[in-house]
Amino acid sequence: MAKVLIIGGGIVGLSSAYYLQKAGHEVTVIDKSDMKDNCSYGNAGMIVPSHFIPLATPGMVAQGIRWMFNSKSPFYVRPSLNPQLVSWGLQFLKKANNAHVEHSATPLTELSLLSKKLYEDLSKEPGFDFDLVEKGILMFYKTEKALEEEAHMAEKGRELGLDMAVLSVAECKALQPDLELDVLGAVHYRCDAHLSPNKLMAALLAYLKNAGVKLITNKEVTKIETAGGKVSCVLSHNEEFTADEYVIATGSWSPAVGKLLGLNIVLMPGKGYSFNVKDEKQTIQIPALLAEARVAITPMNGGLRYGGTMELDKINNRINMNRVKGIVESVPKYFPDLKPAVPAEKEIWFGFRPSSADGLPYIGRSRKYNNVTVATGHGMMGLSLGAATGLLTSEIISGKPTSISIDAFAPERK
Template sequence: MADIIIIGGGIIGLSSAYYLSKQGHQITVIDKGDLTDNCSFGNAGMIVPSHFVPLAAPGMIRQGIRWMFDSKSPFYVKPSLGGGLPAWGLTFLKKSTQRHVEESALPLRDLSLLSKQLFQDLAKEPDFDFELRNNGILAFYKTEKAAEEEAHLAKRAIELGLDMAVLSKAECEALQPKLKLDVLGAVHYRCDAHLYPVKLMQALIKYLEQKGVKIVRNQEVTRMTTNGSQISSVFTGTKEWKADQYILATGSWSPAVAKLLGLNISLMPGKGYSFMEDEPQQRMSIPALLCEARVAITPMNGQIRYGGTMEIAKINSQVNMNRVEGIVASVPKYFPDLTPAVPALKDIWYGFRPSSPDGLPYIGRSPKLNNLVVATGHGMMGLSLGPATGLLVSQLVSGQRPEIDIQAFLPQR
């Protein structure tokens, strides 16, 4: 059995620790925070085999340019000559093709379906009650254009073996009769599920520490040393850590950490916002995606979580209230009886989605350092793809054949 250091304590790092611990390895997880509020906690909690279309897709460039001039729009790229954005942007432009979408569909489907099955298995384990619900997700639309796009997506999904159905407004109302709708209809992503991220993360942390996994909090990796084609040690300040194998699972901070090893990982943080409101009437049981507004709404923990936006920019602590107000304003346009208030600044959560330029995660061994496995770049699907990525990482570390083909996700692609 090997000594393994996992850098990063989000869903990807903890999922990797979970499956590696089952193989009997000695594991240390190092995180620069306290593991209470990273991107894995405040997301929409959606498990999404339906999301087989990567961010880099036809139409995103044109739509993104239009959104650039709307301060409340759901997508924004802040112009910058630094921080890796020019190279990221060029690759994004190059990959925004129909061919890339078609080539990505099967790998993303397989990764997502594997992850969903692993979530189902995990939910059966003792002390792993994280409110997993298999109700699917409803993608609501108000315009004929969005209806056409969703119908096309559903047709392709069915061809890929995914369970989806196009519903009329009346059929949507029958599923959640207490919820008033102002929509044309929706596509029911029956293949999807949802959970409560906070409970999931807490359960993982508790399990790992009970199994002897060492979790080092509030320690930032500041230096890494190599010997030939191997990492020899990592440093958090003056403290040195050594292992046989290393896992890079640092989300949006991955480019900076990789740079310590002389490696380049093309990735930009995509800031997203969310907030919670009480919902004593429990009118919503199926999560919603508001197609035109790009807003996600999820019932969880007796409340409703509203989330959205994708701000591609450097990591920063600023809260753009215009974006938050955009989320709030969009909700009653679809659900007249759901009228969330603009939350106070202290109640707004934000996190940084690690977004690769082609919209696919990086999963695989480093081509330059043979004792390093990279697991990052999952964009908006980090939580959804966490278990599958963790399992694949454990198989790579142990020299086993990966559960699925990972060629599309290799760091050197």
């Protein structure tokens, strides 16, 4: 069995640690934070096999350009000559075609379904109560254009074996009678689920600590030494950490960590915002996605978590209140009785989704170093795909056949 050092303590890093420890490896996780408030905590908590279409799609280029001129839009790219953004943008343009969408659907679906099954299994383990609910997700739409697009998507989903149904307004109303609707209908992604990310992360940390996994917090990796096609040690300032195997699970910080190894990990941080509101009436019991607004609403911990926006920029601590207002203002357009107030800045959570240019995660061995595994680039689906990525990372390091093909996720793919 190997001594494994995982760089990164988000959902992917901790899931990798979980399955590696279960496989008998000696595991250490190192992170520059305290592992208690990364991107894995503030997301919408959705498990989404329905999301088999990558970010890089033919229509996204034109739509993204239109959205750039609206300060409240759900997607924004800050214009910059940042080499990281230029490289990302060129690859995005290269992949934004129908062939890529078709090629990506099956591997993304397989990865998502594996992850959902693993979360179902994990929820039955002692100490892993993270409120997994399997009621699906409702994708609501207001326009004929969105209806047509979502109905087409549902048809594609069914071809992939996913349980999806196009619902009328009356059918939507029957599912949640207390929710007033101003929509044309919805697609019910019955294949989806949701959970509490805060409870999941806490459960993973508690398990790993009790299982003897070393959790090293507030240590930023500053240097990585290599020799003979292998990583020999990782340094945090003057402190040295050695292992047999190394995992890069550093989310939006992966390009910087990869650079220490001479690896070009092409991804951009996509800032997203969320905030929580009490919902004593339990108006929403099935998570909602607002198609045109690109907003997510999830019942969670006795309230509702509202989330949205994708803001591609350098990592920063700015809160763009216009983007948050865009989330708030979109909600009553779909649900007239639901009118969340604009939250105070201190109540707004933000995090950075590690978004690859082609919309697929990076999972696999590095070709340059035979003891490095890359597990990053999951975009908005980090939580959803975390469990599967963790298992696959464990299988790679254990030298076992992987549960699904990972060819499409090769870290150095073209």
